[in-house]
Amino acid sequence: MDGEFPEGFPAERWNNILLYAHQRILEAGGMDAVLPACNGSKEQEEGSVEESAGFERLVRHVKKMAAADIGSTIPKPPQLQNDRNVAARLKSVQTYLNRLEYNHLGTPFFVIRKSASVRSLMRTAQEIVRYGLPIKCLEAAVVGMLLTAGIDGIDRITCSFKSQVGSEVYRHIVLLIRHGDRWGALGLSRRRDLMDKPLTFQSLPEILMEYRTAYERNQHCLIKAKLGLPVPHDTSSNERIAWKYLSLRFPTSSYHSFTPQATHSMDRFIRGIRGGFKPILVDV
Template sequence: MPGARDQPRRGPSLAVAPEHETRLCDETAVSEDDEDKESVGSPPHVNRNGFPMNAVTWDRMWCIATRQHPGGSDMACSIREARHLPKVHIPSVPYFLPSTPVGEKLEAIQKFMCELQYNHTGTQFYEIKKCRPFSGYRCRLMDLAKEMIRESLPIKCLEAVVLAIYLTNGLQGVERFPLAFRTRVGGTIFGHVVLGMWSSGKYGALGMSRRPDLMHRSLTFNNLADLVADFGKAYATYWHEVVNLKLGLFLPHNPYSFEKLDWNYLVLNVTKLPPANLRKELEKHARDMKLLKGVSVQSSPNKECKKGTPSPNNSPKHSSAQSQRKISYGDKLSLQGERNKETTSQPPDPYKIRV
């Protein structure tokens, strides 16, 4: 069918070929011999039974760490057989005064997450399911964030996003949104996610990565496109090509909300989009986020609505072969009478947690 290969893909269709592996929360290339290939249905190497760990998960964690660490079994024996180990530092949750500037608050939150350190063991300690709501009867995301603080164990990028959401809840004048990257190097697909930040017309990010230039960004970027481009430059230093972008909407600040996070409101195939078109898509998404949240678009010092561009409220339904937008049920109610309703159901998230 003509042009079928250029159509956007969502849900299970985003799965790569069996000979390629998808590693989320892992931005650097490793040999296929170093880690097991990820299954499409159930990601391996995740602690699914909480704390304390059961014997199976505990022994598996040490086997994976032994295989990955340069010291091998000698490293494992030196730790497991040691009678006296140094006391582990437990970082304190940052406390803010009302007069503390937003930038300093975000820097303190990022410092706290860095003190937890990045998880290099090969086993993810917390099971994160993106379909979970903020609040609920069981297994809500904010409860997981509290558990991360209580256990103070190393985390990866997806866990860092959940923790950053919890720590930034209630910050006045700060909006958060998920920003995910899918990159390619040497025929292998990698994934990474950070929590995008917006405040007073400036963009930044919070997150964790084994690479220091792939996590935190201060609130210094005038628009969303500049923030994404800066991450792209950092990826280029590691010979990674960004092939996909996934962006969500502004998140609620109510930790007891039953609303589910919209991780994939916008999906962009970067390899099919010219740079100018990519910037336009990101600028339109930035306007959509503010309109859906009720934030004034004119609050940004670098206006994203160019002269002659129709207002998003009055513009026709946007369609593109390289991008897709979808609106959650709650957003449909707030935009009734202003935008056309979209009735497509939420597809299963193509991202798989890779540890």
């Protein structure tokens, strides 16, 4: 680990990871408790000397970083003044998500349980903000919920995408934002055009077709999208988020828009949101 970082991954981001590791070690009882346990488990494995030496190096790094002032490298969440318009506040939130960066390391640092209550998910979001580590699309959606909870007059709706390249299937999620008769989105992705969208789209079908176009630019065939119900603004709510309420299949041809049936379903969905409906949830 000495001076070796993945390409394009700044050293200060590793500092944040080490700060997170230090906190977790403290919660586990400190170095005296963690190191013997790890060394003990390694002794039964082949190559334990090299692995133990690697862990020793990690411990030294954690100790060093724990004594250093590395908190300044953690991105600070935006201060969303009420005198700014909604579009400007959403842009501030997206700028913050961009600063957290997408997690290209493979393993997420945080566990998001979709079955958890809003209160529990917001606690996880606060932990993400606290450590400032790189995140994936689901974590970005949850942090977006936390940071936009105080913005009145908007609906936040999860939108899960399923796409395909050859025989491989991919899944992605963004947080759609509706303000009056305009739509936008917050999110993170490996691809810049699959992340956020400005609050300029005039309808739900329009912004969804924009995502389909973006998927096509990235050589993906977008199969379907699943829309949830509006996320409660009360961050202490014990309600569970409805992640999947309306399922929409995309037309097979890039020259076609949604079928009349799909358009009708979206119209009913939007009317229900405006009327504050609470439908019985069904699997879609």
